[in-house]
Amino acid sequence: MNHRNPPPNSRRRVLRALLGATALQAPFAALAGFNFFTSEYTASRDELQTQIAKRFPVAERYAEIFMVGLRDPQLGLDSKANRAAITATLTIASPLLAASPVQGVVSVSSALRYDATARALRLDQPKAERLELQGIEGRDAERLQKVGAVVAQELLQGQVLRSFTADELTVGRKTYEIGDITVQDNGIKVQLK
Template identity: 30%
Template sequence: MRVLPLPLRFAAAPLARWHVLLALLLAGLVLVLGGCAALTGPRVVSVSEAQLAQRIAEQFPVRRRYLELFDLTLSAPRVRLIPAENRVGTRMDFALGDFWGDSRRFDGALSLSYGLRFEPSDASVRMTDVRVEAFDVPRLSGPMANQAQRLGALVAEHLLNDFSLHRFKPEDLQSAQRLGLRPGVLKVVPGGLQLELTSPSH
């Protein structure tokens, strides 16, 4: 075993202690910065596609009267996510009654897409910018079918805009509120939805 001369041993010991101290300081800095990011950086509350589909299904069937003239009943929604457009697509069955002032009823299926927004007053997820992509009435053809499609699409877009699809539970947001975070952007992502939670400074 090689023994260093006494002056060199005294010189090496402080250098080693400085290396240890520097490593501890760097580790502490990493922890502090990581903690700050956790407190101030974005967090998300997620809703899976299956959960969203279940919540939407629970809202149906829906029956609405439009201008005291037409009854529209919607049922059996089938949900698909469109992350590339930050929208959700839904196909559902419909029944349109009291058409042209008589008792006839027209059944079919409609496909629509819509954006989503977070409503702070009741922590709900609501439809916005509703667009009817297709309104199929198998029993009709020609000009009557075109008129029914235009009318049905107008009624559906009007009645479903701002429709509540899902409501976050208080416990979903309480922990974020304790950290000073608030709901931000609502995104459609592969597999579900994400509500971003950010600090007021963001």
């Protein structure tokens, strides 16, 4: 018996099995990060960083005197505190400042929430943890740090980390909702319910 060339019906069965397996995997391959067997979705840190970078720079006027801007965001993840952090370059400009604009760095940590209406994972109640300004000291530095911290928190409140399409959350006839959110060291995992 020749083992190198299986009978034609055997080859057809193998081919059908392979095609069937490929057809089953195709919808799930398009949904990398989704695991419908464990009812979870994990967004990698790199995926989230890419999404955040698209939404910057951002700026806001404060008290009609200062213009505060954030750019070059870097995402940090704190699994122990279940919080995300954004560290960004901060710029404060004002006609009242001799050296305008003032540059610095701000780090803001935040809880996360799911906005079902927009199907988006958002920052929630961000808190400025660290703010350093370059080239300014004393009382002026203290005042500008307060302004920078307040505006950075306002700019990041509700900032989208990851949005989902209706198609992503639908498999067959079932449409999933997002449940618990867990920050991991290398990504954010959400429960699908």
